[in-house]
Amino acid sequence: MRILQLHSNFIVYKPVEKEINIAEESKKEETRLEEIVVLFTAIEEGDSDALSKKAIDDVRAFLGKLKVNRILIYPFAHLSSNLSQPSLALSIIKDMEGYAKANGIETFRAPFGWNKQFTISIKGHPLAEQARSYASNQVTTASQASLPIESNKEAPVSAALKAEDTLKSYWHILQTDGLLVPIEGYKFKGKSNLQKFSQYEIKKTRAVTQMPPHVPLMKRLEIADYEPGSDPGNIRWYPKGRMMKALLEQYVSMRIAQYGGMEVETPIMYDFNHPSLSSYLNRFPARQYVLKSEDKELFLRFAACFGQFLMAHDAQFSYKQMPVKLYELTRYSFRREKSGEVVGLKRLRAFTMPDCHAFCTDLEQAKKEFIIRFDLCIDVLENIGLIKDDYEIAMRFTKDFYTENKDFIKNLAQKFGKPILAEVWNERFFYFALKWDINFVDNQNKAAALSTDQIDVENAKRYDITYVDEKGEKQYPLILHCSPSGALERDIYALLEKAYRDQMTGKPPMLPLWLSPTQVRLIPISDKFLNKVEEFAQQITNHCIRVDIDDSSATLQKKIREAEQEWVPYIIVVGEKEIESGMLSVRVREEKKQEPMTIQQFIIKISEKISGKPFKPLPLPMYVSKRPQFHG
RNA sequence: GCCUCGAUGGCUCAGCCUGGUAGAGCGGCUGCCUCGUAAGCAGCAGGCCGCGGGAUCAAAGCCCGCUCGAGGCUCCA
Incomplete structure (x- = not known):
């Protein structure tokens, strides 16, 4: 039968x-x-x-x-x-x-x-x-x-991807004292976020029923939206979102410049057949946007590595200048993720990523630099609005590396002050000896990597990048790859997810003050006070604070409601009382209450809160009635 | 790539099972109201019901195909 x-x-x-x-x-x-x-x-x-x-x-x-x-x-x-x-x-x-x-x-x-x-x-x-x-x-x-129908089609899978399947990894928790505890025996008491993250990484469970909360938020707040006229994962940014993203770009670039990164700019597309690139690239055949120009095949970069490595290859430097740090803000990096996995601002096909490489003489120098950058990453995220409670760290290394560099790894774990998920390999397969990444855990218990740094022990050779040592001989450097913030779009995703979580726990959802498109909204009680309100607005604007005026014909209640729905951090209603007394009643979103203060006090208070952060003027007309609507 | 679900004014969605005039709220526009801390009132405009085919006297609705989207699977240097 x-x-x-x-x-x-x-x-x-x-x-x-x-x-x-x-x-x-x-x-x-x-x-x-x-x-x-x-x-x-x-x-x-x-x-x-x-x-x-x-x-x-x-x-x-x-x-x-x-x-x-x-x-x-x-x-x-x-x-x-x-x-x-x-x-x-x-x-x-x-x-x-x-x-x-x-x-x-x-x-x-x-x-x-x-x-x-x-x-x-x-x-x-x-x-x-x-x-x-x-x-x-x-x-x-x-x-x-x-059965002959059976599909045993071998998809062109790269060696690296294949290896990941068979590669044995051992999961541990790296405690703050530098000890590794096998994950089976670890008690996650009070560490539910780490547990969720560990589950996500190890079991790869992905049971989710609803759309991620940040997607409706990014639309409603007119930050960003899908662009059906492009490819999935290529996002459209409305004025408010563009301003937020520009501020993040400026801030991260500033921090890396202070750290010593030299900002460069490199092409976004590369020749598929370039000798140095092809060996690296061929490991990931399915991941690129490919385009043809005349008889050349080009691919769009997926990180700044190519441009910077080619630049470093041609550059001349010695141990005296090292570590040499190159930085680029990639707008954009392209990764042609599979259509089913592109989501909101979390996983894109075109994204903006700061990418900083440090070329180091030896492991000692690399380790020293690594620690500096670890601090930098945590501090950058904190200033963006993401604190240690918001994320978990995963670290990956080989058994040998751990044994030989116990103190170093312990140092990192102590600095973080929370247990770390550690993936330990018996053999090194990837091009890095040590890698860590910071992972935000969202409302669907899914993780997304933000900041990351790695010690690359392979690519100097591949790209023939050399420095001259004390004896005048050419040597291959170690290369650190770091993105202090991770993709900026992903930072906004994390901020929105965090705000949503706040809302669920009864706290008012909001963006960090320095990123809020409108920082202060002035609402005149009637048209009569418009002139006086304009004067206030001018004074506030002079101190680099983004203020706008709701001059629409709606009722006072409605204007307040709309400002609250836009997550405006400070709302000031101006009527006869305020003008006569000079005392403003400031509705403070964060504290859910109104506080009386003079305009000078108010300006000082806000200025203190946003000091040290870049500033951009209001991304939209000052008068609310003059604004187009970008999303229903 | 596969699976499931979906696509109806700018936005959110109802109508579809059981075929016969396309609906609501928000938003927009116009007018009234000039207001004291989270939605004032009235009127008007706005729809190739994703695209193509089929069965039917008749399709937003039923059948087939396609496109796009969301979620899942897979995958994630």
């Missing part, structure tokens, strides 16, 4: 004419069945009734997995060249039908002995197509693999 079992969206068949004289009676009508498992069945020489039970039992096991309970038994002679006698075949088929029905399966059957035409739509999942064959002496099944 041979059965081809197909999980189908639908099948339509129509008996055309009788093929043999013992054919069953049937009308020549079209039959359509949906959501059904179709069993194309051929009965072979020597098959017995016992086989029909065995076959149906197997089918029943599959129905459970497929969550379907309807089958169509479809006599199909073409599966075998060793068919049994038609009369016996019909009896076995009827037997199958009866046994299936007796087992509670909703069973249909196509007529035996007819030439039938059919159309079938087969589902695409791995279990949808199964073939079995049964011999009567020993009831064996040759399932799945024996």
Whole structure:
């Protein structure tokens, strides 16, 4: 007996004419069945009734997995060249039908002995197509693999990706005292975020039902939106969002300049066939945007590494100048992530990432530099608005590296002050000896990496980057790769997710003051006070504070409601009282209350809170009534 | 790439099962109201019901295909 079992969206068949004289009676009508498992069945020489039970039992096991309970038994002679006698075949088929029905399966059957035409739509999942064959002496099944339809297509998978499958990694928790505890024995008491993150990394569980909260927020707050006219993951930024992103760009660039990074700019596209690039690139064939220009094949960069490495290759430097630090703000880095995994601001195909490389003489220098950058990353994130409670760290290294650099790793763990998820390999496969990343855990318990730094022990050689040592000899440096903030879009994602979480716990959701598009909203009680309000606005603007005026004709209550919904941190209603007394009643979002103060006091208070941060003027007209609406 | 679900004014969504005139709220526009800390009132405009095909006297609705989106699977240097 041979059965081809197909999980189908639908099948339509129509008996055309009788093929043999013992054919069953049937009308020549079209039959359509949906959501059904179709069993194309051929009965072979020597098959017995016992086989029909065995076959149906197997089918029943599959129905459970497929969550379907309807089958169509479809006599199909073409599966075998060793068919049994038609009369016996019909009896076995009827037997199958009866046994299936007796087992509670909703069973249909196509007529035996007819030439039938059919159309079938087969589902695409791995279990949808199964073939079995049964011999009567020993009831064996040759399932799945024996079928030629079976797709064993080898997708072009890079060596690195393949290795990840087979690579054994051992998960530990790195405690603040530098000790590694196997994760099985670790008590996560009070560390639920770390536990969630560990689960995410190790088990790769991704059970989620709703849209991530930051997506509706980014739209409603007119920060960013999908751009259907582009490719998925290429985002459109509205004025408010563009301003926020520009401020982040300025801030991170400033911090890296202070650290000593020399800002450069390199091309966004590279020649696929460039000798230094191709060996690196060929490890990740499926990930690039590829474009053709005349007879050249180019790819869009996925990080700043290429440009900076090619630049470093041509540059001349010695141990005296090291570490040499190059920095670029990549706008953009492109990664052609699979369509199903691109989400909101969390995972994009085009994103903005600060990328700072430090070329170091040896491991001692690299370690020293690494610590400085670790502090820098944590501080940058904190200033952006993400504190240690908001994220967890994952660190990856080999057993040997840990043994040889215990103090160094302990130092990092102590600095962080919270346990760290550690992935330990027996052998180094990747190009780095040590890597860590900061991971934000969002409202769906999904993790997204922000800041990261790595010690790269391979690429200097690959790109032939050298420095001159004390003896005048050429040496390969170690390269640190660091993004102190991670992708800036992702920072905004994290801020929005964090705000949503605040809202859920009863705190007012808001953006950090220095990133808020409107920092202060002035609301005149009536048109009469508009002139005076404009004077206030001018005074506040003079101190580099973004202030706007709601001059619309709505009621006072409505204007306040709208300002609150825009997450405006300070709302000031101005009427006769304020103008006469000079005392403003400032509605402070953060504290959910109103505070009286003079305009000077107010300006000082705000200025203190945003000192040290870059400033950009209001991204929209000062008068609310003059603003277009970018999102319904 | 696969699975599931979805696509209806600018936005959010109802209507679809059971075919027969396309609905609401928000937003927009116009007018009234000039207001004391989270939604004032009234009127008006605005829709190729994603695209293509099929069955039907008749399709937003039923059937098929396609496109796009969301979530999941897979994957994530």
